[in-house]
Amino acid sequence: MENSEELGRKQQTQESLQLRIYKAVRILENRYLDPPSVNELAKQVGMSVSHFHKSFRVVIGETMARHCLRLRVERAAALLKYSSWPVGEIGGICGFETHASFSRGFKRFYGMTPKDYRHKELNLPFLKGRSSRKPGLTFEDKNIPTPEVITETWGKKEFICLRFYGPVREVYKPWQEFLTWASTASVCLDQARFFGLWFDSWEGISDDNYRYECAICLPEPLEQPLPRVFFRRELEQGVVARASVTGRIKRIEKAWYSFSTGWLPFSGFQPRGEFVMDEYPMDLLLGGSIKNLMRCILGDISISLCIPVQTESIEI
Numbered sequence: 001m002e003n004s005e006e007l008g009r010k011q012q013t014q015e016s017l018q019l020r021i022y023k024a025v026r027i028l029e030n031r032y033l034d035p036p037s038v039n040e041l042a043k044q045v046g047m048s049v050s051h052f053h054k055s056f057r058v059v060i061g062e063t064m065a066r067h068c069l070r071l072r073v074e075r076a077a078a079l080l081k082y083s084s085w086p087v088g089e090i091g092g093i094c095g096f097e098t099h100a101s102f103s104r105g106f107k108r109f110y111g112m113t114p115k116d117y118r119h120k121e122l123n124l125p126f127l128k129g130r131s132s133r134k135p136g137l138t139f140e141d142k143n144i145p146t147p148e149v150i151t152e153t154w155g156k157k158e159f160i161c162l163r164f165y166g167p168v169r170e171v172y173k174p175w176q177e178f179l180t181w182a183s184t185a186s187v188c189l190d191q192a193r194f195f196g197l198w199f200d201s202w203e204g205i206s207d208d209n210y211r212y213e214c215a216i217c218l219p220e221p222l223e224q225p226l227p228r229v230f231f232r233r234e235l236e237q238g239v240v241a242r243a244s245v246t247g248r249i250k251r252i253e254k255a256w257y258s259f260s261t262g263w264l265p266f267s268g269f270q271p272r273g274e275f276v277m278d279e280y281p282m283d284l285l286l287g288g289s290i291k292n293l294m295r296c297i298l299g300d301i302s303i304s305l306c307i308p309v310q311t312e313s314i315e316i
Contacts, residue, residue, distance in 0.1 A: 017055055017059070018059055019228055019229060020045040020046065020047060020055075021045070021055055021056055021059040021060065022059075022163050022165075023044075023045050024041050024042075024044070024045045024052070024056065024064075025060065025067070025211075026163075026231070027041060027044065028041070028064070028067065028068055028071065029071060029199075029274060032068060032071040032072055032075070032095070033072070033094070033095040034095075035068050038052065038053065038064060041064070052064075059165070060165060060209055061165075061208060061209040062209065069105055069108070069109075070109060071274075072094045072095050072096070072105070073094075073105055073106050073108075073109045073110070074109075074200060074201055075094050075274070076090050076091065076093075076094040076096075076102070076106060076114065077106075077110065077117065077201055078201065078270075078271055079093065079094070079270065080114055080117055080118045081117075081118070081260075081261070081265065082260070082264045082265050082270050082271055083265075083270040084265075087099075087114050087115050087118060088102075090102075090114070091103075091114065102114060103115075147243035147244065147245050147255050147258065147259055147263075147305070148243065148244075149241055149242070149243045149259065149263050149267075150241070150242055150243075151239050151240070151241050151242070151269075151309070152239070152240050152242055153237070153238070153239055153240075154235070154237065154238065154239075154240050154308075155237050156234065156235065156236055156237045157217050157234070157235045158217065158218075158221060158232055158233070158234055158235075159195065159197075159213075159215040159216065159217050159232070159233045159234070159235065160215065160216050160218070160222065160226065160230055160231075160232060161197070161213040161214065161215045161230065161231055161232070161233050162174050162177065162178045162181075162213060162214045162215075162229060162230055163211070163212075163213050163231075164210075164211075164212045164213065164214070165209050165210070165211060166208070166209065166210065167208055167210065168210040168212075171196070171210065171212040174212075174214050175214055177229075178214040178216075181227060181230065182216055185222070185224065188218070188219060188220075189282065190282070191218070191219045192216050192217065192218050192219070192282070193216070193217040193279060194214075194215070194216055194217075194279065194280045194281075194282060195215040195216070195217065195277045195278065195279050195280070195306075196212065196213070196214065196215070196277065196278040196280065197212065197213040197215050197233075197275045197276075197277055198212060198275055198276050198277070198278070199211035199212065199213075199274055199275045213233070213275075215233070215277075235273070235308060238272055238308060238309075238310060239269070239272070239308070239309050239310065240306050240307065240308050240309065241259075241263075241264070241267070241269065241306070241307045241309050242304050242305065242306050243255065243259050243263075243304070243305045244302065244303075244304050244305075245302070245303060245304075245305060246300060246301070246302040247300055247301075248300060248301075252301075252303065252305075255305065256305055259305055259307070260276075260307070264307065264309075267309075268311060269309035269310065269311060270309065270310060270311075271307060271308065271309060271310075272308040272309050272310040273308050275308075276305070276306065276307045276308075277305075277306040277307075277308075278303050278304070278305060278306070279303060279304040279306055280303055281301070281302060281303065284301055284303075
């Protein structure tokens with residue numbers, strides 16, 4: 001049997017490997033329109049090409065090539081849903097050289113062409129007058145809350161983040177490690193803002209390898225070094241659409257749906273960047289153990305739904 005020292009070394013090796021792959025994925029997210037070669041990316045994270053290939057698939061659940069394609073396709077799906085740009089123009093914006101390659105890549109993930117996907121999204125059964133492309137629409141389903149949306153201009157913000165990959169139903173798991181660090185670090189928690197960053201669509205193609213980040217935004221930059229599993233992310237200055245919602249998880253999910261498919265396509269805005277955010281109240285997250293956290297989640301909670309946006313006329 002392996003002794004505890006050997007098991008500890010293996011665990012450290014696995015954690016180091018995971019961190020290198022996570023670093024590689026963040027590089028791909030920033031360069032998905034012009035991704036680095038496998039050789040270049042493997043070198044940047046200090047791995048051999050063969051080891052990188054194998055490790056990427058084990059950690060992320062798909063090959064690097066498929067992951068790059070998925071990033072482009074999911075960005076295209078968001079633009080098809082939330083903007084009025086022509087289908088062909090969206091394909092070019094998302095890095096597809098021809099309409100045929102765009103259609104083929106999109107269908108590989110969504111099971112339909114980009115044109116059919118847009119048609120499906122523009123004819124959601126609970127909306128009236130969706131083709132009008134104007135704000136102020138009405139909702140047929142009274143069970144779907146219609147949150148009041150405001151737009152705010154945020155200055156540049158720095159987040160300290162912890163990344164999660166895995167089933168979307170388990171995104172709460174990294175919060176315990178994140179909050180343990182936050183409570184012991186030299187940070188002013190009563191002035192901090194806590195966010196959950198959601199990167200992938202909820203269309204079913206990312207259920208098993210969802211990208212989510214726990215994030216804290218501090219009033220002042222944190223000078224001390226971060227643990228190896230944490231990293232810094234910046235949100236550039238710009239407009240953020242915000243909707244405040246109170247209720248249980250199912251109501252909040254419906255409010256997100258109403259916000260993103262009922263307000264956004266008619267607002268004159270489109271998503272800016274690759275993620276949307278939940279802002280959580282401090283007392284929800286700092287209530288102690290995960291058990292206490294889950295007890296809060298099972299009851300009524302108040303959170304803010306945030307989408308960084310830009311006008312449709314701005315090029316990506």
